[in-house]
Amino acid sequence: MLSLSRTNTYIAAAVAIIFGMLFSWWPLTALAILILILGDRIVEGVGLALVLDIAFGAPPGPLHILYFPFTFGALLLALSMRLSGYVLFDRRSQETL
Amino acid sequence: MTTISPNRKRFRERTRFFVLLGVLVLVLVLVGLAREPLASLFWSIAAPLSKAQSSSSASLGNFFSSFSSNQTLASENARLRAELASSSITMIDRDLLWSENVELKSRLGRPGINTPRILAAVVARPPQVPYDTLMLDAGADAGIAVEDLVSAGGSAFVGRVSNVYPTTARVVLFSSPGESYQAILTRAGTTTLAISVSGQGGGSLVSEVPAGTVVHIGDLVLFSSLMPQIIARVVAVEEGDASSFKKIYMQLAVSPSVLNFVEVYRAPQGHAVPITH
Numbered sequence: 001m002l003s004l005s006r007t008n009t010y011i012a013a014a015v016a017i018i019f020g021m022l023f024s025w026w027p028l029t030a031l032a033i034l035i036l037i038l039g040d041r042i043v044e045g046v047g048l049a050l051v052l053d054i055a056f057g058a059p060p061g062p063l064h065i066l067y068f069p070f071t072f073g074a075l076l077l078a079l080s081m082r083l084s085g086y087v088l089f090d091r092r093s094q095e096t097l
Numbered sequence: 098m099t100t101i102s103p104n105r106k107r108f109r110e111r112t113r114f115f116v117l118l119g120v121l122v123l124v125l126v127l128v129g130l131a132r133e134p135l136a137s138l139f140w141s142i143a144a145p146l147s148k149a150q151s152s153s154s155a156s157l158g159n160f161f162s163s164f165s166s167n168q169t170l171a172s173e174n175a176r177l178r179a180e181l182a183s184s185s186i187t188m189i190d191r192d193l194l195w196s197e198n199v200e201l202k203s204r205l206g207r208p209g210i211n212t213p214r215i216l217a218a219v220v221a222r223p224p225q226v227p228y229d230t231l232m233l234d235a236g237a238d239a240g241i242a243v244e245d246l247v248s249a250g251g252s253a254f255v256g257r258v259s260n261v262y263p264t265t266a267r268v269v270l271f272s273s274p275g276e277s278y279q280a281i282l283t284r285a286g287t288t289t290l291a292i293s294v295s296g297q298g299g300g301s302l303v304s305e306v307p308a309g310t311v312v313h314i315g316d317l318v319l320f321s322s323l324m325p326q327i328i329a330r331v332v333a334v335e336e337g338d339a340s341s342f343k344k345i346y347m348q349l350a351v352s353p354s355v356l357n358f359v360e361v362y363r364a365p366q367g368h369a370v371p372i373t374h
Contacts, residue, residue, distance in 0.1 A: 024224065043117070043121070054139050055226075056226055061229075061296075076116075082114055
């Protein structure tokens with residue numbers, strides 16, 4: 001998980017999107033999804049993935065079955081991060097109110 | 098001092114996460130149902146922006162190219178002039194042969210070969226968009242339909258229309274991964290061989306032919322049609338020692354990343370492109 005504040009995560013994602021548009025290179029735009037998900041901004045990350053899927057369309061050929069590849073990828077990443085957090089890291093510290 | 102039980106905290110977090118996941122999946126289903134109208138809406142907004150971005154990138158490129166030395170520019174200018182002169186002669190030759198070809202076919206009773214076509218500007222091309230696709234600024238309103246063939250100009254065909262929106266259209270290039278077509282490998286317009294070509298992405302295609310087949314770099318790959326429809330050119334041939342097949346690698350006749358305008362040929366009826374499923 002990225003140790004960025006909420007604002008910095010948004011700024012990093014916006015920079016990736018702007019550079020992706022400026023350099024006309026879609027992997028940079030897709031990097032914004034990764035930054036948002038790793039920065040624990042799951043809803044925004046999945047939302048961006050959904051927008052990219054609408055813009056780029058479904059992949060042709062056998063991968064067409066995925067239909068929403070970026071969104072599924074983002075959901076899978078978010079799910080695996082959350083599950084690995086429970087399995088790999090100790091989250092049993094107590095909080096004091 | 099009050100503490101939260103770790104199990105309770107974990108349960109609450111997990112529940113929140115899975116509720117969120119469920120909501121997202123629900124949104125996904127709803128968006129899936131309205132995907133085409135949403136894509137149409139997106140590109141009707143994005144197409145003008147993409148055009149503006151392309152022109153600003155070109156201006157930026159012009160600005161940086163002004164820093165090149167005079168000597169480099171002069172030598173490049175001379176080289177381009179020489180290439181243009183050579184291409185002009187080839188074009189005159191080509192036009193002459195083309196008109197002769199059309200006239201001969203019309204004398205033989207096939208006059209209806211001038212398929213109606215629509216000019217369209219390319220608003221997004223690889224690597225701006227993935228899957229080897231193009232977005233055009235003309236759609237159903239201009240008369241474009243699904244399965245229409247897309248030419249880069251002349252006989253060089255690059256793809257077929259896969260989705261049509263009112264003001265935009267999406268084109269799947271022949272080199273798109275997972276796409277397969279029946280085509281003809283031809284050498285100097287004489288020897289031909291039917292092959293199946295598969296897209297690999299990045300404007301490249303691949304096919305296999307029997308090991309004894311004579312294939313040279315530069316050989317053309319066409320669709321079987323009355324008028325020539327060039328789709329690719331052989332760029333490499335790979336022959337294994339023990340294999341009974343040789344692999345041929347091809348590139349689209351025109352690089353999709355430099356396409357600014359294309360011509361959309363109306364498909365006469367049904368599937369004009371011989372797709373292999």
